[in-house]
Amino acid sequence: MFGFGKKPDHSGVLLEFLVDVWKLKPRIAGAFIVAYAKEVSARYERGTAAAGTAASSMNAGARLAAFAMGDDPRKFAVMAQAYDAFTGDLRLSRHAGTDVELAIWSILWNDSELLRQIDAALADFVVEQQPTKYPDIDLLAFD
Numbered sequence: 001m002f003g004f005g006k007k008p009d010h011s012g013v014l015l016e017f018l019v020d021v022w023k024l025k026p027r028i029a030g031a032f033i034v035a036y037a038k039e040v041s042a043r044y045e046r047g048t049a050a051a052g053t054a055a056s057s058m059n060a061g062a063r064l065a066a067f068a069m070g071d072d073p074r075k076f077a078v079m080a081q082a083y084d085a086f087t088g089d090l091r092l093s094r095h096a097g098t099d100v101e102l103a104i105w106s107i108l109w110n111d112s113e114l115l116r117q118i119d120a121a122l123a124d125f126v127v128e129q130q131p132t133k134y135p136d137i138d139l140l141a142f143d
Helices: 011-021 026-054 060-069 073-087 099-110 112-118 120-133 137-141
Strands: none
Touching: 011 026, 011 073, 026 073, 026 099, 073 099, 073 112, 073 120, 099 112, 099 120, 099 137, 112 120
């Protein structure tokens, strides 16, 4: 009520990242952002807040995470959301056969090395299954 506690929406920033940096087609990137706008915006918000304090932290893990994130927490917000969407929604057949599913596969496949650091088994699965699931992923999802 009255907008108290409303979180900022970072959909535009994240859509721009997917389209301009990762070269996802606007339709595919937009489907992902629309489906997960609230969640991915919250991840981005937490990532930008944590990045500032983690770099100077006494905790080695926090410093390592800040180093890995670099100056761009957008990638980690998008990858984390795609990971959760894959392990949650796609396993429950939500978004099956839609642009959202193609976006999730495209994001995970596009940076499978980062995915491997999070979940090696899923990274192997995505890399192995992508040619069968989406043999033309470059043409379907990327400009």
